[in-house]
Amino acid sequence: MSIPAMPVFVDVKLREVQESGRLEYRSRSLPTWCPGCGYFSIVEGVTHACNEMGISRDQSVVVSGIGCASRFPFFVNLYGFHTLHGRVLPVATGIKTANDRLTVIGIGGDGDGFAIGGGHISHAAKRNVDITYLLFDNGIYGLTKGQTSPLSAVGLRTTTTPFENPERPLNPLMMLLSYGASWVGQAYAGHPDHLREMITQAVAHRGFSYLHILSPCVTFDKTSKTYVNLGLQVRKLPENHDPSNLMAAMHQAQDMDHPALGLYYQQFRPTLGDTFEQVSAKAGGHNT
Amino acid sequence: MNATDIQIAICGSAGDGTIAAGDILRNAVAAAGYRVICFDVYPPEIRGFGKCISRLRITTEQSYSLKRQSDVLVSLDDSHAIPHAGEVRDNGAVIFESQSIAQCGEGEHMSGHVLPGQIPYGFPLRELAQKATGGARSRNLVVLGYIAGLLGLAPTSFQRIIEKKFAKQGPAVVSRNQAGFQAGFDAGAGTFKLDDVAFGPFEKPASAGKVIMLSGNAAVVQGCLDAELDTFFGYPITPATTIMERLASELPKRGRRLLQTECEISAIAATIGAGFAGSRTATATSGPGLALMAEMLGLATITETPCVVFVSQRGGPSTGMPTKTEQSDLNAALYGSPGDAQRIVIAPTNVEGCYRCAGKAFEMAERYQTPVIVLLDLYLSNRYETVTLSESGSPFVLDANKPLRRLEPGEAYQRYALTPDGISPRAVPGDANCMHVITGLEHNELGRPNDSAEMHTAMSRKRHDKLLGALAHPDFTVTKRFGDTGKVKVGILAWGSTFGECLEAMFMAQAEGIRCAAMKVVMLSPFPEKAISAFMDDCDAVLVPEVNYEGQFAQLVQGVLARPVVRLSRVPSSPMPVELILGEIRRLSGVNA
Numbered sequence: 001m002s003i004p005a006m007p008v009f010v011d012v013k014l015r016e017v018q019e020s021g022r023l024e025y026r027s028r029s030l031p032t033w034c035p036g037c038g039y040f041s042i043v044e045g046v047t048h049a050c051n052e053m054g055i056s057r058d059q060s061v062v063v064s065g066i067g068c069a070s071r072f073p074f075f076v077n078l079y080g081f082h083t084l085h086g087r088v089l090p091v092a093t094g095i096k097t098a099n100d101r102l103t104v105i106g107i108g109g110d111g112d113g114f115a116i117g118g119g120h121i122s123h124a125a126k127r128n129v130d131i132t133y134l135l136f137d138n139g140i141y142g143l144t145k146g147q148t149s150p151l152s153a154v155g156l157r158t159t160t161t162p163f164e165n166p167e168r169p170l171n172p173l174m175m176l177l178s179y180g181a182s183w184v185g186q187a188y189a190g191h192p193d194h195l196r197e198m199i200t201q202a203v204a205h206r207g208f209s210y211l212h213i214l215s216p217c218v219t220f221d222k223t224s225k226t227y228v229n230l231g232l233q234v235r236k237l238p239e240n241h242d243p244s245n246l247m248a249a250m251h252q253a254q255d256m257d258h259p260a261l262g263l264y265y266q267q268f269r270p271t272l273g274d275t276f277e278q279v280s281a282k283a284g285g286h287n288t
Numbered sequence: 289m290n291a292t293d294i295q296i297a298i299c300g301s302a303g304d305g306t307i308a309a310g311d312i313l314r315n316a317v318a319a320a321g322y323r324v325i326c327f328d329v330y331p332p333e334i335r336g337f338g339k340c341i342s343r344l345r346i347t348t349e350q351s352y353s354l355k356r357q358s359d360v361l362v363s364l365d366d367s368h369a370i371p372h373a374g375e376v377r378d379n380g381a382v383i384f385e386s387q388s389i390a391q392c393g394e395g396e397h398m399s400g401h402v403l404p405g406q407i408p409y410g411f412p413l414r415e416l417a418q419k420a421t422g423g424a425r426s427r428n429l430v431v432l433g434y435i436a437g438l439l440g441l442a443p444t445s446f447q448r449i450i451e452k453k454f455a456k457q458g459p460a461v462v463s464r465n466q467a468g469f470q471a472g473f474d475a476g477a478g479t480f481k482l483d484d485v486a487f488g489p490f491e492k493p494a495s496a497g498k499v500i501m502l503s504g505n506a507a508v509v510q511g512c513l514d515a516e517l518d519t520f521f522g523y524p525i526t527p528a529t530t531i532m533e534r535l536a537s538e539l540p541k542r543g544r545r546l547l548q549t550e551c552e553i554s555a556i557a558a559t560i561g562a563g564f565a566g567s568r569t570a571t572a573t574s575g576p577g578l579a580l581m582a583e584m585l586g587l588a589t590i591t592e593t594p595c596v597v598f599v600s601q602r603g604g605p606s607t608g609m610p611t612k613t614e615q616s617d618l619n620a621a622l623y624g625s626p627g628d629a630q631r632i633v634i635a636p637t638n639v640e641g642c643y644r645c646a647g648k649a650f651e652m653a654e655r656y657q658t659p660v661i662v663l664l665d666l667y668l669s670n671r672y673e674t675v676t677l678s679e680s681g682s683p684f685v686l687d688a689n690k691p692l693r694r695l696e697p698g699e700a701y702q703r704y705a706l707t708p709d710g711i712s713p714r715a716v717p718g719d720a721n722c723m724h725v726i727t728g729l730e731h732n733e734l735g736r737p738n739d740s741a742e743m744h745t746a747m748s749r750k751r752h753d754k755l756l757g758a759l760a761h762p763d764f765t766v767t768k769r770f771g772d773t774g775k776v777k778v779g780i781l782a783w784g785s786t787f788g789e790c791l792e793a794m795f796m797a798q799a800e801g802i803r804c805a806a807m808k809v810v811m812l813s814p815f816p817e818k819a820i821s822a823f824m825d826d827c828d829a830v831l832v833p834e835v836n837y838e839g840q841f842a843q844l845v846q847g848v849l850a851r852p853v854v855r856l857s858r859v860p861s862s863p864m865p866v867e868l869i870l871g872e873i874r875r876l877s878g879v880n881a
Contacts, residue, residue: 058722090554119550
């Protein structure tokens with residue numbers, strides 16, 4: 001199988017990647033993202049995680065909504081469903097309900113997840129659907145050419161906020177923690193090694209895992225979430241951070257000016273699949 | 289023995305137990321072998337001053353709709369029942385509480401509203417209830433016993449059904465209700481008989497299957513279970529909710545899964561996700577929910593994902609009239625989605641049809657890889673009929689997927705392979721080496737985005753043409769003609785729940801010597817052009833009765849066939865009156881009514 005040339009940004013690791021067997025998980029399609037886009041390192045992170053965990057390709061599904069991030073399923077060699085704007089989580093929930101054995105990874109951007117799809121996140125978290133939700137946060141609508149997003153910083157100039165964005169962004173990590181997500185973490189596309197480690201952990205978690213991935217949009221945001229700015233802003237979670245402490249996680253999540261990377265919170269509780277089993281048992285049923 | 293055909297209307301206020309009394313009555317007579325059609329009317333409020341009516345038509349032969357005139361009207365609350373005094377036929381009985389006459393103001397008591405020719409039947413309802421049960425709460429059972437006594441029905445089956453119905457509430461409630469029934473029965477037995485109603489000993493007909501009493505929604509559930517529904521996702525909305533409620537108790541017993549989602553959009557999204565993953569799956573909703581699902585139905589069409597949507601229509605637009613029936617979501621079901629989102633739309637005409645359409649919907653969704661909408665309405669969802677079900681296993685095909693062919697080494701699996709019948713072999717996640725991505729974007733045979741004119745044309749053709757196969761789907765009634773054969777004066781073309789009324793009207797017109805026929809159209813999309821056109825060839829005039837304002841089906845017929853039809857579109861917030869249809873038939877056939 002011939003591998004199309006990849007942009008220089010990720011090409012540096014090509015040899016290493018080829019040797020690792022990770023390419024099994026890459027499709028023949030060349031990503032359509034702009035050169036320099038942070039999303040390339042997320043593809044790399046996901047294929048790494050799949051390889052690391054020995055995930056069966058035909059037992060895995062990647063589900064996405066609409067937007068730049070949502071083209072992701074075309075670039076990996078797994079089952080994929082490119083759905084509608086904001087509907088990643090309910091579709092993923094349906095897939096997982098139908099077949100609990102599948103590894104399901106949801107992909108969404110900040111607009112897809114927190115604008116139109118905002119109502120679904122709390123319910124996926126509440127139900128503890130055993131899926132991984134990777135949220136690609138570049139703070140702007142890329143595929144529609146640069147409008148403001150619910151996660152855009154105050155003061156950002158976009159095509160729909162030509163006089164600067166007056167609204168403050170949502171705090172996704174606070175939301176997810178309060179929704180009861182059983183795994184909440186944050187990573188940064190500019191730190192690919194840490195990113196792929198976090199993706200692996202998120203996929204390995206049994207239950208609803210939410211990984212917030214900060215990623216610059218090199219085309220439409222030249223002032224806010226840039227590599228330079230994010231590189232200066234991000235920090236690691238404190239060494240002594242205890243991921244079982246929800247209050248400590250919330251405390252860390254409040255600081256949006258200096259986003260902390262790492263695992264904020266993890267809890268083990270019954271998944272949606274477990275709940276179905278419990279309900280069936282109560283009904284005196286048996287699985288067929 | 290004379291054939292029985294009696295209609296009883298029980299009327300009361302919300303909380304009086306009106307619907308419960310109707311429920312026990314219909315189950316008891318069904319157990320005795322009678323055919324029953326029953327339709328309850330109730331307000332959107334749970335308690336408070338809302339009107340409830342339970343109407344039952346009990347027959348020895350198959351009937352198709354309720355009669356406009358009842359033989360017996362029972363009042364549990366005179367203020368609600370008085371406006372219905374006029375629906376009782378000549379020589380019919382009006383049963384009411386006799387005790388309260390003195391406490392009532394003028395004009396507030398039923399006794400003052402019984403029309404000449406009707407038989408007033410006052411009896412001390414409260415007193416009997418008080419004596420038998422120590423309170424007035426079981427008045428509905430006392431009345432029920434009274435009716436059973438009057439009509440000479442055997443009390444044992446009633447007592448058995450009462451026991452079953454109230455068992456969950458404990459033995460005290462059971463015995464209270466049984467005592468109430470018995471008191472009413474003793475009071476009613478032998479005191480009175482409707483002289484022109486034969487309701488005597490009746491020999492149960494030998495039946496080829498299991499005869500049970502089901503509502504339209506319960507029949508849908510039975511169809512789903514017999515078709516081995518695997519997963520269900522829903523969001524409560526009247527009048528579809530009871531489908532989800534029943535499945536919620538049935539599916540887990542079978543180790544299958546039901547999820548109440550956060551909204552209609554997530555319900556259909558999860559349904560499509562489950563369909564993609566290979567599950568036999570469905571959701572149920574009503575008009576407003578269908579509107580929310582529209583975008584997702586387009587996704588199911590372009591991704592060719594099998595899924596079933598049960599839609600029970602109610603009065604609209606918007607929130608409209610949640611507890612009143614209407615057939616006005618046909619256009620939304622046919623067209624509601626971006627682009628050319630063809631889908632299969634089928635509409636059962638009676639409760640047994642609900643069962644068959646539900647089961648067959650899954651077959652068609654899988655066979656043609658498409659969303660299938662089963663279009664019911666409140667009148668069909670909530671009405672009860674005795675239906676005959678096969679006792680020899682499921683009548684449905686349990687896996688209608690086009691099987692995968694073994695791939696050659698190095699060959700890529702093509703999810704959307706262009707085949708002569710337009711149907712591509714289907715792989716689902718878990719199938720080895722068939723990884724593919726499906727998308728709402730226009731795509732090529734592999735599923736990769738492709739917006740070339742050639743590909744869009746080829747895929748549009750594929751998605752359209754493959755559905756035409758459904759017009760010849762095995763063991764499925766697409767259209768069916770009733771009445772006179774050959775040339776007729778008037779032909780009735782009808783769909784959905786209104787067909788029963790059309791058939792009754794047709795029988796009446798035939799009895800008057802008018803040559804007429806009726807065609808029921810079960811498959812609305814793809815449109816059975818040939819069958820309908822051939823039927824119209826035979827008719828001097830074609831009448832299309834439907835319960836909506838614009839005549840949506842009439843528009844569909846005229847649009848496709850470019851032939852004139854006569855519309856009978858009414859929105860009476862209730863089923864179309866048979867007399868109205870009959871009047872139109874007479875008018876069109878040149879008979880002066």
